[in-house]
Amino acid sequence: MKTWLGSSWAVCALAIVLGIFISMSQSAGQATKGGAASAVERGKYLVGITGCHDCHSPKKDAAGHVDETRPLSGRPATTPAPSTAAGEIHTALDLTAWTGPWGTTYASNLTPDTTTGLPARRYSEASFVAMFRTGKKPNGVGILPPMPYEMYANMTDDDLKAIWAYLQTIKPVRNQVPANVPAPVATAAPTGKK
Numbered sequence: 216m217k218t219w220l221g222s223s224w225a226v227c228a229l230a231i232v233l234g235i236f237i238s239m240s241q242s243a244g245q246a247t248k249g250g251a252a253s254a255v256e257r258g259k260y261l262v263g264i265t266g267c268h269d270c271h272s273p274k275k276d277a278a279g280h281v282d283e284t285r286p287l288s289g290r291p292a293t294t295p296a297p298s299t300a301a302g303e304i305h306t307a308l309d310l311t312a313w314t315g316p317w318g319t320t321y322a323s324n325l326t327p328d329t330t331t332g333l334p335a336r337r338y339s340e341a342s343f344v345a346m347f348r349t350g351k352k353p354n355g356v357g358i359l360p361p362m363p364y365e366m367y368a369n370m371t372d373d374d375l376k377a378i379w380a381y382l383q384t385i386k387p388v389r390n391q392v393p394a395n396v397p398a399p400v401a402t403a404a405p406t407g408k409k
């Protein structure tokens with residue numbers, strides 16, 4: 216019995232050591248894999264779990280499922296600006312257009328379309344990361360709510376660069392999002408402005 220117990224402990228110990236070895240070699244593999252391909256994969260993963268689609272993608276049905284033919288292309292022309300009421304925040308059914316104390320905002324086109332997407336608004340990897348760090352667009356204009364850039368500023372530079380890398384690989388969609396209509400007087404907003 217003693218021998219049996221002794222050898223099963225030995226087997227357990229071996230399994231633990233092997234497990235540690237395997238997980239160490241896996242993380243070493245992840246660390247060294249690096250490169251553009253894995254940055255794009257990570258960016259896709261991050262975009263998938265951080266809610267970008269909620270506001271930036273047109274929806275194909277009333278249940279809010281993303282229209283896969285034009286993801287992240289911003290507020291579609293068919294989405295009207297929501298109504299307004301003092302002291303309330305309103306949003307369109309597809310969450311791409313908003314009104315609140317800050318005015319009316321339309322979710323931007325994040326695709327690589329050169330005339331209406333991020334390149335048209337002078338974004339590069341550096342200015343994309345800077346926007347999340349400073350709340351300022353490349354043209355110096357402050358980001359308005361409900362874009363939760365302050366929350367995303369908690370991401371590392373590598374994560375934000377991965378999101379940028381992924382956004383370069385998605386389908387370019389030509390969709391001119393209208394200009395925001397900021398409220399005449401700046402008022403306290405729940406997200407965004409400091």
Ligand code: HEC
Binds near residue numbers: 325
């Ligand atoms: C709660 C809604 C919401 C979520 C979630 C959201 N955004 Fe936004 N985003 C907006 C709105 C609305 C604007 C337009 C604000 C403005 O122009 O001032 C915007 C603007 C932007 C801009 C600025 C584009 C420009 O025209 O200068 C970028 C870049 C951006 N969002 C990226 C992202 C990314 C990446 C994610 C996910 C990590 C994300 N957003 C999540 C609502 C959202």
